[in-house]
Amino acid sequence: MKAISLALGFRALAILSVFLLWGFYTLNGTTKANLLAPLNGKLNENITLKNDYTGIFILDYPISLLVTFFYFATNGSDEGFQLLVFEGYSTLQSSFVWVYAEMLRPGSKPWTIATPLFFVTLSQILGGAISLPLYYAYHILWIDGAEILRVRDQDAAQALPFSFLLGAVLPAILGCAPTWNGPDSRSPEVHQKYLAFFQVDPLWVTLIQTLLAKLFRRLRYSEGGNPAQGPKTAHRWTRASYLLAAASSAIGRLYTAARIYTSTEEGTNLARMRIPYPPEGPTGGLPDIVARGPFLYLQFDIPIFELASMVWAFLLLSRMPNRPRGSDLTLALTMLIGYLTVGAGATVSLALYVREGLLLEKEKAQTR
Template sequence: MDMSDSKKEKVTDNDGKSIVSSSPRPPTHLTGHRPSKWYHLQLRTIALFALPILSFIGLFGTLFIGGRNGTFEQITNLVRQKTPSAVFPNAKYLLLKDYTGIRALDRQLTVLVTFFAPVVDSKNAALWLNSIYGLGQFGAAWTLLVMESLRSGNKGRAVSFIGTVGLIFQNITYAVTVPLYLFIHLLTSPIAKPFSGTHANSVLLISSLDLKILPLSITLAYIVPSILMGLDAPSQVSGHTHQKLIAFWQPFPIWTVIIQWTLRSFFQFIGSEVSSRDSKQPPAPQGASYLSSVKHVYRFALTLCVLTHLPILLIALVPASVIADTLPKLSPYASLNFFDIYVPYFPFPLTHRVSDLANGTHTFLQWDLATGSTSLLLWAILLYRNATTEKSMVDPDTSLPPHQIREMLSGEGNRVGALRRELLVKIGVWTLIAGPIGAATVLIWERDEIVRQKIKQGI
């Protein structure tokens, strides 16, 4: 008898018919059975194409439009004005131009302070509400980016140098920098690719200590300076102090890195002293410690989004008469609608000039927030899908019979369609409640929960 024939065995199906099969047989994939059409691109491919395009859109909406509509011209004229001395926008005190004694740095700080002058002025109704919304979205986005830089799989990679990235987007714009950062992340980070639960410890985890102190670092480096620069001048602080507080906020990425490092070093020192006294207590498993600590960071980011988005959305959607009757103090904002606050303005023709600096700054920030937030949401969707669609394998010799496998494969399209609809509903609901960064936070949080289930199941 031929050797190949000796390896064949008889298998009887449900009808009693004999089927010749070879042993062993390769495993059958439950996904990817039917070939996709050429136009059915993978989400990863779409994201890799979309992120550079979003960066270009951000460049157009912020730097190009800002240069065409007169916003940058007004700022430059104020910074260069010497005789008479320039006055701080919409105020009666002089524009401060000396902060550090370093000419190039002082000039850049003066430009940024002048740009943000109308942002912290509550008399600019639409811009003021957009700024409150942006405070939460931007703060939560920054929290997610810092978390990403701390993950074990990103250590030593370009995406881990988040302080540098933060300084770049503070000076070049969030809308241009963040899509490119996420593009680099997708190309270089192991976290951007599907991985098994057993591989999570080497790529996904963050030090439990880093997670515990991160909300405090963000609060001290970003939220507190944001509140301080919003203090009114001259009724609450002097004009010079007001400008110095705005300038102090600008390098908040550096403050975040410094505070995070300082707090980590301090608590590591305290922890080493305590552990040396109580060395008998076994350490908690790293994965369990991560999952216990990371939920507090996600809750922090999500709370920041909800508290700064939902009230502004209600003001934009509730009829003006209702606001004026129930909350008279909000009457100056009652006439504003959703588009006034949230939707980026597209100037037509492109030669359109803004009436004042506040309008130009508002247009800039609308494009900045919309483009950067869209990029982060797209990135979060991809990471979530990586966790939920990782291929499962079934060994037909030890698992399901062939006819059941065929039935599962035939229903795969319906299952995938249902999952997509569920994902879209989830994104829509959370975007309504907490804005696009709130939705992104929920997706990344659920990605971690899915990985936890994989760890438990050993897959």
């Protein structure tokens, strides 16, 4: 299939996601309630909403909007909801590694590939089901007309796993802690402060990635490192980042599966967690539309960006001319098994790990 047709397919999926995510979110009144909550300073009649993090309205208002959205998804009040979000974000956070690794590849790139901060921020604001398919559309068109080689920037590649851990994983662990510690482990005000920190993790990733790359470059120059070893070192660090992302996603998947299997909560089951109930969303323990609306939103968001990511990884790997022998059907079945066991995030990360190795072989073959 031609790249332009694949890109159109990803864009169509993004457009469909706008209607599924934001259509029901608006229809059931959640958009209105979400917009008004920061202005009123209340999540509901019982919970005050903090809306003065910096004292600057144009910064505080969007942060409070996102805190409102994620509050009932992370405060430990509904086990099934919390586990859905935890597993979904364990996949979404791995996309930081995927898009930043593509940014680091040598050669000219369109701004859509060279500026991953735009798409990861868009995921935070509009949803991964909208931003990631859009990114994949641009990426497919880019690789169709460009020579894609392994990452060669040793310092940036070395910074990648650290920016992922400190900028994406750590904020998520802090923000989602009531998922395993219980709702009584934090007061509403304290939890909202953690969530505010969690909302700017795209900026943390970019900032840490930039600063660490400069630090590693300075240290390497001061120590007189061998420049000839740079590409090999960059290759190892890039693949290590993919493995780290795979491990992070797999842990999220397996932890969720274990909690579901051992839970005694009536609402903690795959049917309630994964099957959307439009237009109001799931009930059972959720107090109002500010809680139910985001649940329904994420029931559409998570499977769509998981599916889009799986298809993107399949396309990248299947188009490698030097990949191991086997049909596309075998590859698809292998990835399906990965999705059903360790989850979409781990499967995509492992597929990209394999692709990175094939890019190395491709480069070697061209220099013979």
